[in-house]
Amino acid sequence: MLKEFRTFIAQGNVLDLAVGIIIGAAFGKITTSLVEDIINPILGLVIGGIDFSQMKIVIKEAVGTTPEVAIRYGNFLNVLIQFLVIAWVVFLIVKLANRARLSNSLPPKE
Numbered sequence: 001m002l003k004e005f006r007t008f009i010a011q012g013n014v015l016d017l018a019v020g021i022i023i024g025a026a027f028g029k030i031t032t033s034l035v036e037d038i039i040n041p042i043l044g045l046v047i048g049g050i051d052f053s054q055m056k057i058v059i060k061e062a063v064g065t066t067p068e069v070a071i072r073y074g075n076f077l078n079v080l081i082q083f084l085v086i087a088w089v090v091f092l093i094v095k096l097a098n099r100a101r102l103s104n105s106l107p108p109k110e
Contacts, residue, residue, distance in 0.1 A: 027086070035081045052077050 008014065036053070044050045055074030062068040 027089075028082075031082050031085050035078055035085060039081060039085075040078065 040052045044052060052074040055077070056070040056072045058068055058070045060069040
């Protein structure tokens, strides 16, 4: 198994994976900013000045130094919108890659 692992690392798969993770993390930050700083304020303005990040259902009020217990569904909506943006971009990238692969495999036009 150690030999297989050494071969796996030597093939460059680990480097490709690392680059993908780093780019994915950076893209995640960009998406978070897009949703929280651009999309949500516009949506909030359109639907009456609502700040999604502050939306919650308080189950138990804060008492003294004990914080409140709340369901923060506004944060969930932010993450859901971020997921949809990322899923859409990945869909477009896969669609573009498939189109490029198809155009490279077609016989030349006469």
